Amino acid sequence: MPEFLETTVDKFTFKVATDRHYSGEGVWAQADGARVRIGLSDFLQQRSGDVAFAEVRPEGTALAFGDEAAVIETIKVNISLTSPVAGKVVEVNPVMATAPEAINKDSYGEGWLAVIEAANWEADRARLLDPQAYFELMKGRAEEEVRQ
């Protein structure tokens, strides 16, 4: 079980898992050697709303850093999610095809999107945010949205 940084803004509580890195848009990346699992942060899934459909790029797809890795359709919006790592998609979470609400229920666990065989994880990791940095960014955005 990961540990979390946590903040409550207005009536919403947001968690940031401390065992992975994040892109600024809120896609997390967790490396196990060169295999990097990706998914949505808790803030991103809560802000986006209930997921209706998730279409993840299929296995074998070559992705550059920042390429579209998945498209999520929620009750509010359609979101294009960019890859926080360059490499090849080697595994897609089968749950996304049958029960994409897993993203809302467990965004850091069962709701992962895909595993990417990284071409150069060390270089990509340097472009991502560590948990504390993402936590501060996310908290600022959440507070800004409440003010609006």
Place this chain on the structure above:
Amino acid sequence: MNNETMNNERRKVAIVPCSGIGKTYGTVSREAAYDVTEDLRPEATQLVALSLLVLGDEAARAAVADCPAVTIDGCKLACATKMVRESGGTVAQDFAVLDVYRRHKQFKPQGIAELNEGGQKLAHALAEEVVAVVDNLTPDPSPERRGEKEGGHDA
């Protein structure tokens, strides 16, 4: 006809949709409820406004307390389902618009005051699913529900 059947005939299924204003899925839930109660099964159903249950309206509470209810929720808060139960009612079946949409991906709902074509079709698909439940809850269907034309059945 026994007493049980007579009682069942008098019971109208309460249809309780989401009251969310300004939300597309809430509008889909209400359009589906209108479809069922006004067009598809007016003789077997009654529309109960969720807002009346929230306000504790006695007639609305009695409607769900005396009859089985079918709830249609617009989001995972499931206010319609929760309020029927809190009002002493029995939820025979609860529907969530999002679940129905997942079964009918081609009907993407948009709009709030007025649904787009996809939203209207989704509402109708949802209404048909509600009707299937209503038909199971209400015995002795009318000739129309049995697929017979009026006057077309000789004794």
